[in-house]
Amino acid sequence: AQSVAQPEDQVNVAEGNPLTVKCTYSVSGNPYLFWYVQYPNRGLQFLLKYITGDNLVKGSYGFEAEFNKSQTSFHLKKPSALVSDSALYFCAVRDIDSNYQLIWGAGTKLIIKP
Amino acid sequence: DTEVTQTPKHLVMGMTNKKSLKCEQHMGHRAMYWYKQKAKKPPELMFVYSYEKLSINESVPSRFSPECPNSSLLNLHLHALQPEDSALYLCASSQASEQYFGPGTRLTVT
Numbered sequence: 001a002q003s004v005a006q007p008e009d010q011v012n013v014a015e016g017n018p019l020t021v022k023c024t025y026s027v028s029g030n031p032y033l034f035w036y037v038q039y040p041n042r043g044l045q046f047l048l049k050y051i052t053g054d055n056l057v058k059g060s061y062g063f064e065a066e067f068n069k070s071q072t073s074f075h076l077k078k079p080s081a082l083v084s085d086s087a088l089y090f091c092a093v094r095d096i097d098s099n100y101q102l103i104w105g106a107g108t109k110l111i112i113k114p
Numbered sequence: 115d116t117e118v119t120q121t122p123k124h125l126v127m128g129m130t131n132k133k134s135l136k137c138e139q140h141m142g143h144r145a146m147y148w149y150k151q152k153a154k155k156p157p158e159l160m161f162v163y164s165y166e167k168l169s170i171n172e173s174v175p176s177r178f179s180p181e182c183p184n185s186s187l188l189n190l191h192l193h194a195l196q197p198e199d200s201a202l203y204l205c206a207s208s209q210a211s212e213q214y215f216g217p218g219t220r221l222t223v224t
Contacts, residue, residue, distance in 0.1 A: 043215040044215040100169065100208070101159060102159075107155070107156055
């Protein structure tokens, strides 16, 4: 069965420190992987995606993610966290049987403390 | 421009009311989606339209009725909703792999 796991419900990071939000997946074949961010009372914003190519993907707002096929992971990273990065982050993988359906992780709340 | 707009931002309706949610995108995207999201949970897919035709209906109750009048517009007609239908309703569109979401309509059913 296809699935996405975000093992941490919440991640706390001090402002200026590097941050990592973890995501692992289980799909057969080559995955299409995505990260989205949701600020309070807002819709989801697309951050970045991995489809093929370089394992390090750069996205919006200084975020990047590293695709690791052997570990089936796609962790989101940022070298220096900002208080404004505090939000809910979702990892998703496209269902291999559909061009439209995404399989979502449960979400990780990121809190950046000043 | 990757903007998807939704109206209204907030909606309060009784269980006997009929209301509609609207979504618009001008990016030329071929697919449009309706999602339901409960607080702090991932969005749940409800409907997908591809080239203005209903492609996916995730066994959504008939009190939710989608409509795609043209390639830029998507409506969700609501009738006889239940309190448990209270949620954030998100519209999204896509052309390639990633989906772009609107800000959502916060629906409260009383």
